[in-house]
Amino acid sequence: MPDTQTARAADPMRNFQFRLEIPGVAQGHFTEVSGLGVRVHPIRYREGGIGQIVRTMPGPVDYSEVTLRYGLIRDRELWTWMQSTIQGRIERRNISIMMLDTDGATETLRWNLFNAWPCEWQGAPLDAMGRDVAVELLRISFDQMERA
Structure with missing residues (x-):
């Protein structure tokens, strides 16, 4: 007999409610975070005596670079x-990306x-006829990720 109690599925999270914490950076006006991901590269091999069967095993882990887009403000913390990094003094920081209710x-x-x-920066496109917010891009490389 099926359970008569119906569990209500949680609503999917909205992608527009998020916040970033970057040590040394005041609360920014981030408009987009993209590229968050991880890939485990498969290693293919053949076992001796089994013929043409190709097996796989987990190989190196590769975290994708995360792209941050933010409204240009007078604050220079991200540029600094x-x-x-450009000057060879890499300042590694632990960053948190939070989804909000x-x-x-x-x-x-x-x-x-x-x-x-930071591994890449792009300035905001400028357009004398435009009326959009000036948005810069900062691409971030990192060593490890956890979902908490």
């Missing part, structure tokens, strides 16, 4: 962090990126 305040999910450092 990038400049340190619909109230915009309650944390529902967190990804922690360890030993992160």
Whole structure:
């Protein structure tokens, strides 16, 4: 006999409620976070005496670079962090990306990126006829990720 109690499925999270924590950076005006991912590269091999069967086993782990887009403000903290990398003084920081509930305040999910450092910066496109917010891009490389 099936269980008569019906469990209500949780609503999917919304992608527009998020916050970033970067040590040394005041709360930024981030408009987008993309590229969060991890891949375990398979290693293919043949076992002796089994013929043509190709087996796989887990190989190196590769974390994708995360792209941050943010509204250009007068604050120079992210640019200074990038400049340190350019000058060979890599400042690794632990970054947290938090998904928030619909109230915009309650944390529902967190990804922690360890030993992160900026590897690419792109300035905001400028357009004399435009009316958009100036948005810069900062790409982040990191060594390890956890979902907390």
